[in-house]
Amino acid sequence: MIRHVAIWSTTVLSLLALVSSSEASHRRGSGCCAAAPCASACGAPAVQYVERQVTCYRPQMVEQTVTQAVVRCIPTQENFNYTVNVPVMRQEKRTQTVMVPQQKEIQVPVTVCVPVTTNETQTVVEYVPTSKVVEYQYTVMVP
Numbered sequence: 741m742i743r744h745v746a747i748w749s750t751t752v753l754s755l756l757a758l759v760s761s762s763e764a765s766h767r768r769g770s771g772c773c774a775a776a777p778c779a780s781a782c783g784a785p786a787v788q789y790v791e792r793q794v795t796c797y798r799p800q801m802v803e804q805t806v807t808q809a810v811v812r813c814i815p816t817q818e819n820f821n822y823t824v825n826v827p828v829m830r831q832e833k834r835t836q837t838v839m840v841p842q843q844k845e846i847q848v849p850v851t852v853c854v855p856v857t858t859n860e861t862q863t864v865v866e867y868v869p870t871s872k873v874v875e876y877q878y879t880v881m882v883p
Contacts, residue, residue, distance in 0.1 A: 752799055
C-alpha cells in the first residue's frame with residue numbers, strides 16, 4: 741500500500757509541475773509576440789501582471805485500517821453416499837406369442853361393367869344450307 745501511495749503522489753506532483761510550467765509560459769507571452777520587444781507588433785495588447793490570491797489544494801495521504809471480508813476456498817474431505825445402477829444379465833424362460841400369416845383362397849363377388857352394342861333406329865333432323873339468288877336495288881354516288 742505504501743508503494744501505491746508513493747507512486748500516486750509522484751504522479752500528482754509531476755502533473756502539478758507540468759500545469760504550473762504551462763501557466764508560467766502563457767504569462768510570459770510565449771505566443772507569437774514572445775520574440776518581439778513591442779506588443780504592438782502582433783496587434784495584441786501589452787501584458788499586465790496582476791497579483792491575485794489563489795487557493796491551491798495539496799493531497800494529503802492518511803493511512804487507515806479497514807476491516808474487509810475475505811473469501812477463501814478451504815479444501816475439506818466429506819463422505820457422500822450415492823447409488824449406482826449396474827445392469828444385471830440373467831437367463832429366463834418366457835412364453836411368446838408369434839403371429840404367422842397364412843394364405844387362403846376365398847371367393848368374392850365382383851360386379852363388372854361390360855359395354856354392349858345394339859342396333860337402333862332413330863329419327864334425325866338435318867339442316868342443309870342452300871343458296872338462292874335474290875335481287876335488290878342500291879344507289880351508287882358518283883363524283
